[in-house]
Amino acid sequence: MTGQTQAIPQSLRYAYxxxxxxxxxxxxxxxxxxxxxxVLGIELVELKKATCCGSGTYKEDSQLLEDTVNARNIALAxxxxxxxxxxxxxxxxxxxxxxxxxxxAKVKQPEYLGQVNEFxxxxxxxxxxxxTEVKHLLWALVGDYGLxxxxxxxxxxxxxxNCAAFYGCYLLRAxxxxxxxxxxxxxxxxxxxxxxxxxxxxxRGRTQCCxxxxxxxxxxxxxQMAGGHLQEAIAQGADCLVTxxxxxxxxxxxxxxxxxKFLGQSLNxxxxxxxxxxxxxxxxxxxxxxxxxxxxxxxVFLEKLGL
Amino acid sequence: MQVNFKILRQSQNGAPRVQNxxxxxxxxxxxLDCLNRIKWEQDGTLAFRKNCxxxxxxxxxxxxxxxxxxxxxxxxxGELGRLEKIREQSGEGETGGNVPEMTIAPLGNLPIIKDLxxxxxxxxxxxxxxxxxxxxxxxxxxxxxxxxxxxxRAKLDQMGNCIMCGSCYSECNARAVNPEFVGxxxxxxAHRAIADSRDNQLESRLEQYNDPKxxxxxxxxxxxxxxxxPMEVAPMDQIGKIKGEILARHDAQASRPIRHRxxxxxxxxxxxxxxxxxxALRVVSNSxxxxxxxxxxxxxxxxxxxxxxxxxxxxxxxxxxxxxSLIEAVQAHQADQKPS
Numbered sequence: 001m002t003g004q005t006q007a008i009p010q011s012l013r014y015a016y017x018x019x020x021x022x023x024x025x026x027x028x029x030x031x032x033x034x035x036x037x038x039v040l041g042i043e044l045v046e047l048k049k050a051t052c053c054g055s056g057t058y059k060e061d062s063q064l065l066e067d068t069v070n071a072r073n074i075a076l077a078x079x080x081x082x083x084x085x086x087x088x089x090x091x092x093x094x095x096x097x098x099x100x101x102x103x104x105a106k107v108k109q110p111e112y113l114g115q116v117n118e119f120x121x122x123x124x125x126x127x128x129x130x131x132t133e134v135k136h137l138l139w140a141l142v143g144d145y146g147l148x149x150x151x152x153x154x155x156x157x158x159x160x161x162n163c164a165a166f167y168g169c170y171l172l173r174a175x176x177x178x179x180x181x182x183x184x185x186x187x188x189x190x191x192x193x194x195x196x197x198x199x200x201x202x203x204r205g206r207t208q209c210c211x212x213x214x215x216x217x218x219x220x221x222x223x224q225m226a227g228g229h230l231q232e233a234i235a236q237g238a239d240c241l242v243t244x245x246x247x248x249x250x251x252x253x254x255x256x257x258x259x260x261k262f263l264g265q266s267l268n269x270x271x272x273x274x275x276x277x278x279x280x281x282x283x284x285x286x287x288x289x290x291x292x293x294x295x296x297x298x299x300v301f302l303e304k305l306g307l
Numbered sequence: 308m309q310v311n312f313k314i315l316r317q318s319q320n321g322a323p324r325v326q327n328x329x330x331x332x333x334x335x336x337x338x339l340d341c342l343n344r345i346k347w348e349q350d351g352t353l354a355f356r357k358n359c360x361x362x363x364x365x366x367x368x369x370x371x372x373x374x375x376x377x378x379x380x381x382x383x384x385g386e387l388g389r390l391e392k393i394r395e396q397s398g399e400g401e402t403g404g405n406v407p408e409m410t411i412a413p414l415g416n417l418p419i420i421k422d423l424x425x426x427x428x429x430x431x432x433x434x435x436x437x438x439x440x441x442x443x444x445x446x447x448x449x450x451x452x453x454x455x456x457x458x459x460r461a462k463l464d465q466m467g468n469c470i471m472c473g474s475c476y477s478e479c480n481a482r483a484v485n486p487e488f489v490g491x492x493x494x495x496x497a498h499r500a501i502a503d504s505r506d507n508q509l510e511s512r513l514e515q516y517n518d519p520k521x522x523x524x525x526x527x528x529x530x531x532x533x534x535x536x537p538m539e540v541a542p543m544d545q546i547g548k549i550k551g552e553i554l555a556r557h558d559a560q561a562s563r564p565i566r567h568r569x570x571x572x573x574x575x576x577x578x579x580x581x582x583x584x585x586x587a588l589r590v591v592s593n594s595x596x597x598x599x600x601x602x603x604x605x606x607x608x609x610x611x612x613x614x615x616x617x618x619x620x621x622x623x624x625x626x627x628x629x630x631x632s633l634i635e636a637v638q639a640h641q642a643d644q645k646p647s
Contacts, residue, residue: 020581024618025611049626051579056528057571060550065637069575069630076626093530119640123633173530180396182389183534184374187397194398209480209529216590217519217563219603224484225527254616258606295614 011144014085015077015132016044017095020052021246022087025254028290029246032275033087033137035288039279040145040153044085047076053094055247056170056213068119070098071128079126083133085140087275089245092136093170100176103130136171138244138274139179142188147195155283157197158305163277164201164238165189166229166252168245169209183207189242189274196281201238205229210248215255223262226251230259230267240301244274254295270294270301280305308332308407310383312345314353315412316422323419326350329406334384338409339367342378342423355423362537365470368477369423370412375474375535383409414477430476433489436521439496442508459504466499466545468538475532475542481525488525491532491542498545501552513556516549523549524564563600566590576631579624584617 022029037044050073058066073095077084086092105113117127135143141150165186172183180188184207190200211225230252233241243249253271260267271294279289286307291298310332317323328345339357346353358364360379367378372386387407417425475491476482482490489497494516501512516522523546532542550568559569570589574581587608588594592601611617624630 020583023580023622024583025616027616027618049624049629051624051626051630052571052575052581054571054575057568060547060568061554061572062551062637062641064641065634068633068637072626072630072633119633119636123629123636125629125633169529169531173534182393182396185393187393191396191398209527209531211484211527213527214481214525216567216587217524218485221481221484222527225480228484254611254614255607257610293615295610295616 012041013043013045013082014135014140015080015082016046016085017050017053017073017077017091018046019086019088019091019246021250026246026249026273028293029087029249029273029275032273032279032284032289035284036275036279036282039282039284040150042140042145045080045082047073047084050076053091055090056094064116066094067098067102068116070095071102071116072120072125074099074102074132074134075120075126075128077134078129078132081132083135083140085135085137087137087244087273088247089136089168089171089243090247091170092134093168093174096134096136096175099130099132099134102128106130135179136244138171138188138192141192141278142180147191150192150278150282151195154196154281156281156305158193158277158281159197161198161305162201162237162239163193163198164203164233164236164241165193165206166210166233166241166243166245166248166271167207168243168248171244172207189244192274192278193242196278198277198281201233201236203229203232203236203238205232210245210251212247212251215251220262222251223255223259226255227259227263227267230256230269231263231265234267234269238269239304240270240272240277242272242274242277246273249273256296268296270296270298272298280307308334308383310341311406311408312341313408313410314345314422315410316353317413317419318421319419326353332383334387335382337379337382338371338386338411339378341383341409342411353423354421363470365472368414368472368474370410370414370477372410375414375477377472377474377537378411380537414473416477416479416482417473425473427473430471430473430490430492433476433493434471434496436489437493437497437500437516438508438512439493439500441500441503442506453505455504462502462504463499465540466495466502469495469536469540470538472537474535474537475540478531478535480529480531481527485520485525487520489521491526491546494523494526494549495540495542495545498549501549513549513553517553517557517562519562519564523553524562560593563590563593566593572634576634577623577627578621579627579630580621582618582621584621 053070054066102113120127167186193200211222215222249271256267276289286302310330312328313325315323316326328349330341342355356366358366362380369378371381413419413423414425420426479491481488497516500506501509526546530543554568557565559566567590587604591604
């Protein structure tokens, strides 16, 4: 037992759900979440037995499938007696909504919860109890950690940096109850920008769909959707977009050269993951945040910050 | 209390402009009553649709303070509460005695006729396209009456509550980029038709709604229709149920959107997490069968490689065996429930 672990209050320990994309094409998200939480003194216990939330696809097969697989994920966090932490809007919306549904079922439809738990116990998994919470890293920073505490940790204020949030649909609309935001006019990302010294850029696209769900089969429409948001953010003077969702990142960053070609217009706007932006402000080196692992190069952007 | 209304006004070919009106109102006044008073007391040229004043006819759909809603359902107190909360969340605090403002604009995704009146024709055409009627055989006059049990009828309630106000269509992100997509209102009605025990066109309907552009796969799951629907129809959920019926009838070879769903679940069974390299190859190139699809992956593949973003390894979840048997158990149970 180290002194450092003891110093972390229970409220800053989380059962960490990494999700697929942060372990795949967006490893820089995995890397930057780890780097940021270490500097902030937030302890993550990674759920090594967790599995994909389904990103809304299980539900199209059946609601029971979405509920059962995610009840298992939540029960893993319950086993540690810790809140489940996501760093992906989609994982948050899906697992958070399942948690809402099952907590409601516990009271109003116990036979349904019984059915879910029977599947779980038959397959040797712990049953869902409804004793924990599911929260996104954004909410953990804004709520549990607190923006005032965060401000005190800022060693490199991002003064003069214009940041355009891109929330991701599932963070705003999949759950019935949002802890901090109005689903049509959210402010938690913008508050976070202010806390690290940056200036928020408001534009309509920040609450809209990035187009990723369509990109495998309706690619042009996905490009048009993403392209419109990028153009709008640029027109409003954004230096970068910042997203709490790696799926949005995939469409907005990895496919940005194709989007630019589709629009016939150069875009070249860096897309940051939420912990990368905060990480820069608390003094973490860009490399350690994986900012060298983006399709849209971040060099010019970092030069603006004097890095 | 005094309230400022900032109303977006426009004639068919003119540029939009914001016009301000100030009213003395009580908190319980609906937005529709406010608009009526502006029209009757201040400016007879302001154009908007209205009829029942009671959340039944669906005429007064418009964008109120940034989202589509019914003017007769929302009132000053509710809007001020919402705006106050947003202000608090943004850390701006008190209004400092400023007169509160209501922003009113026409529905989106439809052409403007005048001010808050939009041309609903595309909306009605899209509805018609899904054939939202009980099939002809179902409509033949029976000897006694149309028999339906209370349980069968109850399956239609949620979709039946739709009042065709256009709020969902106005916000639909898919419709904004795909003019062929019929929209959430039409597909919610489509689900009503396939869920109706009297309809006998289930299979042909499912094939029609399976169209990759006009049908259910056009939905991008942005949740906006669910969020704004004033009648809790949850169109996106209804679209999801139609997808479920289609998925139960096809294998992964049927089309790319279907393969997208099937492969995702397969990969979870295989590794707990999605191996994105396999996902792209299996969905888009159909495991190298679709050469055009394979080539379409080249630009993003190269970009991702160059940026050193391409995952070179894949670590399966330690819970893979558990989740595989769990998914198989649930799917077996579902198959027993749905004889199709």
